[in-house]
Amino acid sequence: MNRRIALKLSGLSFLGLAAGARMAFAETFEVTKTPEEWQKILTKEQFATLRKEVTERPNTSKLLDEHRKGTFNCAGCDLPIYASETKFDSGTGWPSFFDHLPNAIGQKEDNTLFTARTEVHCRRCGGHLGHVFDDGPKPTGLRYCMNGVALKFVAA
Numbered sequence: 001m002n003r004r005i006a007l008k009l010s011g012l013s014f015l016g017l018a019a020g021a022r023m024a025f026a027e028t029f030e031v032t033k034t035p036e037e038w039q040k041i042l043t044k045e046q047f048a049t050l051r052k053e054v055t056e057r058p059n060t061s062k063l064l065d066e067h068r069k070g071t072f073n074c075a076g077c078d079l080p081i082y083a084s085e086t087k088f089d090s091g092t093g094w095p096s097f098f099d100h101l102p103n104a105i106g107q108k109e110d111n112t113l114f115t116a117r118t119e120v121h122c123r124r125c126g127g128h129l130g131h132v133f134d135d136g137p138k139p140t141g142l143r144y145c146m147n148g149v150a151l152k153f154v155a156a
Contacts, residue, residue: 027106027108027126029122029123029124029125029126030124030125031076031077031124031125031126032125032126033125035051038050038051038076041076042075042076043149045149046075046076046149046150049127049128049147049149049150050074050075050076050122050125050127050128050129050150051076051127051128052128053119053128055130055147056094056147056148056149058092058093058094059093060093060148061094061095061147061148061149062148063095063148063151063153064093064094064095064148066084066087066095066153067084067087068084068153068155068156069084069085069155069156070084070153070154070155070156071083071084071101071153071154071156072084072087072095072097072146072151072152072153072154073151073152073153073154074122074124074125074127074129074150074151074152075127075149075150075151075152076122076125076127076150077122077124077125077127078152079104079122079123079124079125080101080104080154081100081101081104081105081122081129081151082097082099082100082101082104082144082146082151083099083101084156086098086099086100088136088137090136090143090145092143092145094130094145094146094147094148095146095148095151096136096143096144096145096146097143097144097146098136098137098138098139098140098141098142098143098144099139099140099142099144100120100144103123104122104123105120105121105122105123105129106120106121106122106123106126107119107120107121107132108121110131117131117133118131118132118133119131120132120144120146127150128147128150129144129146129147129150129151130144130145130146130147130150131144131145132144132145133145
């Protein structure tokens with residue numbers, strides 16, 4: 001065996017171990033459904049975002065202009081995620097919040113798009129909501145940049 005083949009095999013072994021380690025630490029969620037069951041209860045856009053982690057186009061969410069008192073819930077399982085009092089206009093084109101409700105979200109490292117980000121998902125069903133950044137307003141300094149299609153507004 002030459003050096004090139006040995007390096008390729010060791011690289012493939014490392015990738016296999018890394019994938020196995022990631023799978024071993026996968027979260028389990030209270031609400032679980034098959035892809036077919038999710039497709040029956042979600043719109044095509046909601047399914048793409050919540051279950052496939054697709055980002056909606058900026059400035060397309062009806063929730064950008066939602067300013068009433070209430071909560072923004074997960075569109076997949078209806079868990080309250082954000083209080084309306086934490087919503088702010090970030091100028092990014094996506095609904096943004098500076099804090100989440102207690103025990104509402106989970107987070108994981110996201111290394112797609114050649115950068116490290118923190119992905120935010122629903123704690124109860126695992127639905128992809130968006131990402132959190134450290135350029136938000138006081139008091140937290142955080143900006144939870146959410147896909148509006150992943151949320152639904154419930155007026156108080």
